[in-house]
Amino acid sequence: MNLVVVSNRVARVKANEPMTGGLAAALLPVVEKSGAIWVGSSGRVRDGATKDAFADIEPLGEGAIALLDLPAAHYGGYYEGFANSALWPALHSRSDLIRVSLDDYRSYREVNAFMARALLRFRKPDSAFWIQDYHFLALGEELRKLGVTQPIGFFLHTPWPSRDVMNGVPNHRELIEAMLAYDLIGFQTENDCQNFASYLKSDLGLKIENNVVTSRHGTSRLAAFPIGIDVDAFAANAARAISHPEVVRLRKSVDDKRLVIGVDRVDYSKGLVNRIKAFDRMLAINPSLSRTVSLLQIATPSRGAIEAYEALQTELSRVVTEVNGRHGEVDWTPIRYLSKGFSQTMLAGFYRTAQVGLVTPLHDGMNLVAKEYVAAQNPVDPGVLVLSKFAGAANELDTALLVNPHDVDGMARALSMALTMPAPERRLRWEAMMKKLRNGTIEQWSSSFIAALEQTRTAEPVQYCDFPKRKAAADLTVH
Numbered sequence: 001m002n003l004v005v006v007s008n009r010v011a012r013v014k015a016n017e018p019m020t021g022g023l024a025a026a027l028l029p030v031v032e033k034s035g036a037i038w039v040g041s042s043g044r045v046r047d048g049a050t051k052d053a054f055a056d057i058e059p060l061g062e063g064a065i066a067l068l069d070l071p072a073a074h075y076g077g078y079y080e081g082f083a084n085s086a087l088w089p090a091l092h093s094r095s096d097l098i099r100v101s102l103d104d105y106r107s108y109r110e111v112n113a114f115m116a117r118a119l120l121r122f123r124k125p126d127s128a129f130w131i132q133d134y135h136f137l138a139l140g141e142e143l144r145k146l147g148v149t150q151p152i153g154f155f156l157h158t159p160w161p162s163r164d165v166m167n168g169v170p171n172h173r174e175l176i177e178a179m180l181a182y183d184l185i186g187f188q189t190e191n192d193c194q195n196f197a198s199y200l201k202s203d204l205g206l207k208i209e210n211n212v213v214t215s216r217h218g219t220s221r222l223a224a225f226p227i228g229i230d231v232d233a234f235a236a237n238a239a240r241a242i243s244h245p246e247v248v249r250l251r252k253s254v255d256d257k258r259l260v261i262g263v264d265r266v267d268y269s270k271g272l273v274n275r276i277k278a279f280d281r282m283l284a285i286n287p288s289l290s291r292t293v294s295l296l297q298i299a300t301p302s303r304g305a306i307e308a309y310e311a312l313q314t315e316l317s318r319v320v321t322e323v324n325g326r327h328g329e330v331d332w333t334p335i336r337y338l339s340k341g342f343s344q345t346m347l348a349g350f351y352r353t354a355q356v357g358l359v360t361p362l363h364d365g366m367n368l369v370a371k372e373y374v375a376a377q378n379p380v381d382p383g384v385l386v387l388s389k390f391a392g393a394a395n396e397l398d399t400a401l402l403v404n405p406h407d408v409d410g411m412a413r414a415l416s417m418a419l420t421m422p423a424p425e426r427r428l429r430w431e432a433m434m435k436k437l438r439n440g441t442i443e444q445w446s447s448s449f450i451a452a453l454e455q456t457r458t459a460e461p462v463q464y465c466d467f468p469k470r471k472a473a474a475d476l477t478v479h
């Protein structure tokens with residue numbers, strides 16, 4: 001099978017460059033090992049919607065990356081507009097933040113159609129297309145319009161909300177009907193999958209049997225495929241990274257004190273303001289912790305042209321300044337707040353240095369930072385993960401300290417508990433999480449999805465909204 005992977009953002013090929021977002025980091029090893037071609041946005045735009053020249057095609061392991069300049073006239077309406085000011089807020093259950101126009105929707109559809117045309121050059125008789133994320137909900141339908149008959153799968157990296165929230169998205173019906181051109185529609189969790197199924201049944205009046213929905217496009221299978229990481233590679237990377245000069249500097253600066261770490265894109269779904277408030281509250285409840293613990297919050301700026309993101313940047317700077325002003329001393333700053341990205345290697349070393357990983361999104365499809373923090377720990381002296389129960393990762397990492405990210409006091413208590421947890425309990429919790437991570441690696445995620453996509457062309461059903469049964473390793477190799 002010739003696999004064509006499509007996403008808006010693609011990884012940077014050069015090692016040690018900052019990586020923005022979980023999707024890019026997750027797909028990198030998949031493409032490197034499978035020999036797939038990975039098509040995405042170059043980040044540049046080009047005048048004239050009919051010109052679809054690729055800026056670049058670069059080799060990546062066994063595979064390659066193809067970067068496409070998107071049409072200038074539609075890029076803003078597609079990316080900042082419909083994708084990130086209508087779909088993103090809705091998918092994260094923030095309908096109050098939806099700001100969108102009909103023009104934005106048209107641009108979104110134009111870019112989906114443009115991408116479909118560009119993909120034709122990669123089509124071979126044995127191709128299969130694997131489309132990623134909410135930027136391309138309608139790409140499958142556009143490919144079918146162009147006569148593509150090969151299997152097309154779709155995976156959503158974000159949550160899928162309840163049907164009433166989706167009803168708040170303009171043109172939701174047309175868009176979700178278009179999604180049914182996909183042969184396979186994958187979600188992070190069973191809950192997301194069930195929310196989608198509930199929309200299909202209640203709003204589109206469709207019947208779903210044995211996880212298969214029939215529509216005017218034919219049949220589509222629905223299933224949950226929780227995304228994982230390359231656990232052993234990440235663990236080895238973290239152990240090595242401890243001697244990286246930047247990590248050594250961090251360790252020296254922490255000295256014998258303790259470090260809590262948070263790593264996020266600046267996004268309202270990440271619960272950053274409540275997290276800072278929880279750290280503030282913890283210091284207020286436990287004055288004895290003053291000077292003994294600091295929070296390193298890496299907050300990579302994101303989507304700054306959108307008002308809600310700009311406002312969040314401003315609010316975060318204000319809250320961090322207030323907390324540092326309140327608790328800081330001439331020789332101690334409680335919160336180290338860094339507005340920039342770091343390479344995966346450096347992050348791995350930072351995670352291993354920190355005694356607590358603080359991952360508290362209000363809503364998150366999976367959250368790979370949580371998984372990476374666990375994988376990076378020293379087995380004899382592991383740190384503690386404090387994790388929001390509203391991150392998809394909480395389904396697997398259920399021996400983390402699970403918190404409600406809306407409950408600032410509860411998070412402050414969990415933080416104190418994490419900082420004082422005895423080593424035997426830390427080890428027990430960590431070992432249980434590592435076992436789960438090893439049972440659901442990135443390799444298993446991609447193999448399971450591709451196997452299920454191939455099965456859509458056979459009559460063999462997979463169980464409704466269940467993680468697809470794993471086939472024998474030899475059957476799962478991606479060519």
Ligand code: F6P
Pocket residue numbers: 008009020021022023024133157158265302303365
């Ligand atoms: O979760 C969806 C996702 O595609 C992630 O990969 C990443 O966290 C984020 O969105 C990337 O957003 P952007 O490309 O807008 O920075």
